[in-house]
Amino acid sequence: MSARILVVDDILANRRLMQAKLEAKYYSVLLAENGPQAIEVAHSSAPEIILLDVMMPGMDGYEVCRQLKASPETAHIPVVMLTALSETADRVRGLDAGADDFLTKPVDDFALMSRLNALLRYNAVTTELRQREASGVKIGAFNEDEASTLNRPVNVLVVDTSPYNIKRLREPLERAGHSVITLEEADALKKSNEKLDVVLLGLSNQGYDPLRLCAHLRTNDATRALSIIVTVDERDIDLAGRALELGASDVIQQPLAVEELLARIRTQTRRSRYVEILRNRVDRGLELSVIDQLTGLYNRRYMNNQLSLWMKRSSMGGTPLSVVSVDIDHFKKVNDVYGHEAGDRVLKEFAERIMANVRPKDIVCRPGGEEFLVIMPETGGDLACSAAERIRRAIAAEPFDGGTRSSSRLEVTVSAGVATFQGDEDTIADMMRRADDALYKAKSAGRNQVKSLAA
Ligand SMILES: [Mg+2]
Structure with missing residues (x-):
């Protein structure tokens, strides 16, 4: 494991010695001879580890460490304090200043290499996590x-x-x-x-x-x-x-x-x-970035990712793929008559009933409003139609709890449109449009039913 290491020491001979040890192990070495210089190099050259002498004239190692840990650009770089043997109590002080580790001078080769290895392993993990944060997931400050x-x-x-x-x-x-x-x-x-x-x-x-x-x-x-x-x-x-x-x-x-x-x-x-x-x-x-907060189902973003993934797999492996577009009949009426709270309640229970009536491999999404979409991997049109029919029955079978403002329970029904993947030339937009066309057919034929375009 090679890495860039910044060595900070006020004594030239110490810097040279450490540089020789590290370069013999194929690390690349940056040098600084005082605190302000160390902070500057840490910012400009992004070392992966800093070996920091405690005793330096002017700004000592503790202060350098505190400043490095206080700056967002350098806080994540592990700092190893180098203390003299006599400074036993100071080791703990180094850790209090935010140091990640310490070594006693004269530095034993074995101890040095084992600390560096451990820190580099740690770096690999935290770097990966920080990159994920950079790619859209906000980690934010610790509470x-x-x-x-x-x-x-x-x-x-x-x-x-x-x-x-x-x-x-x-x-x-x-x-x-x-x-x-x-x-x-x-x-x-x-x-x-x-x-x-x-x-x-x-x-x-x-x-x-x-x-x-x-x-x-x-x-x-x-x-x-x-x-x-x-x-x-x-x-x-x-x-x-x-x-x-x-x-x-x-x-x-x-x-x-x-x-x-x-x-x-x-x-x-x-x-x-x-x-x-x-x-x-x-x-x-x-999770927050792919889950719809109201129903716990996947959101549109995840739906599109999964659809494109399964379409690719389907193209390569020749297995069928279907989607079912599900829409609550007259949902606007629920909101208008009983209020949004009742509407939300219906959406939640609706999501639960769908989840209870699909297979584990089916991916249930709520792209928005009262629209739902079930992605059914490895499933042809006929099978998807009977799965959609099972969902339809589960919704119509029993009225929904409308909450406090509705005295009676609410009759809810759904219409569903089924589309199957047509192979290489097919696109997400085309498949969704076919599912919506089928859904429209179900709606205009009187609702509470399942249609596919072929049928
Ligand atoms: Mg010194």
């Missing part, structure tokens, strides 16, 4: 609920065969407000419906193959999105490399510093929750 979700305490599953290790991890985690679950307690968690956030997986001195477990967690649907943080003794560092290849999110070397553990859990969790929020928003946005 308060979502923002507070990012910092909620987490459920940590500790996988380790040593009771001593578990105890040593449990204490600081629980003191920080997190819940610790061991493998023995995992079943109870499943039952309680609580969600697991992080797996803390010991790689060294285990009685089983921890890499197999890591791979299993990553390929299993239920656990795929979990953050997996592996802990490893220095002499087993190769194992950690393999774990990262298999999808572990982060690595911590033993002996483990509590503060680092907490900070890593926090960054990992914030990241996965951020992705989850984005995903939900994209899904919801997509």
Whole structure:
């Protein structure tokens, strides 16, 4: 995975050293020697990751980070703070300034590459989601609920065969407000419906193959999105490399510093929750853009997409395709006599009855007003006519609830027109026109019936 990385450090030798390390791994490197320059390059050159020294004269790393995170153009770029060993408390301060990760100087090659890999994977996901936003789905700013979700305490599953290790991890985690679950307690968690956030997986001195477990967690649907943080003794560092290849999110070397553990859990969790929020928003946005709000049926935009898709499939595969145009008889009268509230109520119930009387593969749309259209994939004209007839009967069979202003229940009927796809030369407009012509035939023949042009 190659990427453009901005290295910010006030000392030339540090910049050169980092540049050499990164270029040896085929990253391309941008350099900045102070805060203002870093901000300028971040805006002009759009790096994918920023490695940011904390101690710099003038504007320090914390302030640079704050400014980068405050600007919409640069807020999404992951920032890794570089702190000196003595600045242990400052690591957390970096995260408070909005940093996505931190590394301790002198920077260990292995730690550097594993952080970069994890961040690039994260970038790939968020970039994809942001592109979807750019292509018409508005994600917008996080609301308060979502923002507070990012910092909620987490459920940590500790996988380790040593009771001593578990105890040593449990204490600081629980003191920080997190819940610790061991493998023995995992079943109870499943039952309680609580969600697991992080797996803390010991790689060294285990009685089983921890890499197999890591791979299993990553390929299993239920656990795929979990953050997996592996802990490893220095002499087993190769194992950690393999774990990262298999999808572990982060690595911590033993002996483990509590503060680092907490900070890593926090960054990992914030990241996965951020992705989850984005995903939900994209899904919801997509849904809003294709669903008619009143009836829950698909809107005209989705209808046209699906029609053109199924027409293409039909052309290629030779399977038939039909559409049924459905229109409520005398709907204007319902609105005029009983008001729009009753009208809306009828439209909703009407949609429910149609949905209850089509097959799962049929696509029911409300392109507008009292017009409905059912796309019936892999369905020829005769079959479509009998499906339309079933819908017609379901509507006429029982009166509708007219709401408070109508004392009695409302008799509602529909007319329907069926059209089938005519092959390559056919267009959406032509097929819709044929369906409407058939519908018109049904209306003029006295309503409450189904017609196709051929019939
Ligand atoms: Mg410095």
